[in-house]
Amino acid sequence: MGETVLYVCTTCRRDGDDPEGPRAGARLFDALRVRAEGAVDLRVEPVECLSVCKRPCTVAVAAADRWTYVYGDMDPAVSAEIILAGLAAYAATPDGIVPWRERPTEFKTGVIARIPPFPAPRPFPAGTPEAAE
Incomplete structure (x- = not known):
């Protein structure tokens, strides 16, 4: 199926974060890294x-030839397992679109964006120097 990449914003800060301690996004990243080890x-x-500061903690999931999703409002203390379950469903699809009813509640309420797969390169029009190469 190919590799799925989970991007985790480590600079996300939630209300109540200790200014001297790690930010919520960094805590979420650490929890995900530990739980995903060996996956x-x-x-x-x-x-x-990830420029979604009003919806911390934020993650983005992407894979080749699949839709990319951005999710926010994740709780660093409890969301790691939920996110990994959602990623398993994502990885099991051919295009990254998990049916709505099969998504974790946090993915339904936390979705910020859905971005189409990167388009395939267009062939150069006949008669252009690039087409001759």
Whole structure:
């Protein structure tokens, strides 16, 4: 099926975060990294910012030839298992679209964006120098 990548915003801050301690996004990343250790075809990547500061904690899931999803409002203390279950459903689809009724509640209420798969390159029109190559 190919690799699924989970991007986790490590700069997300939630109300009540200890200013001296790790931010909520970093805590979520740590929880996901530990729970996903050894998972086949899943890569958990920290990112500096997903620009969804009003909906912390935020993650994005992407894979080749599949829709990309961005989810927010995740709880760093309890969301890791929920996210991983949602990713398993995502990975089991041919296009990344999990039927609504099969999505975890947190994915239904936390969805921020759905982005189409990256388009295939267009062939160069006949008669252009690029087409001759």
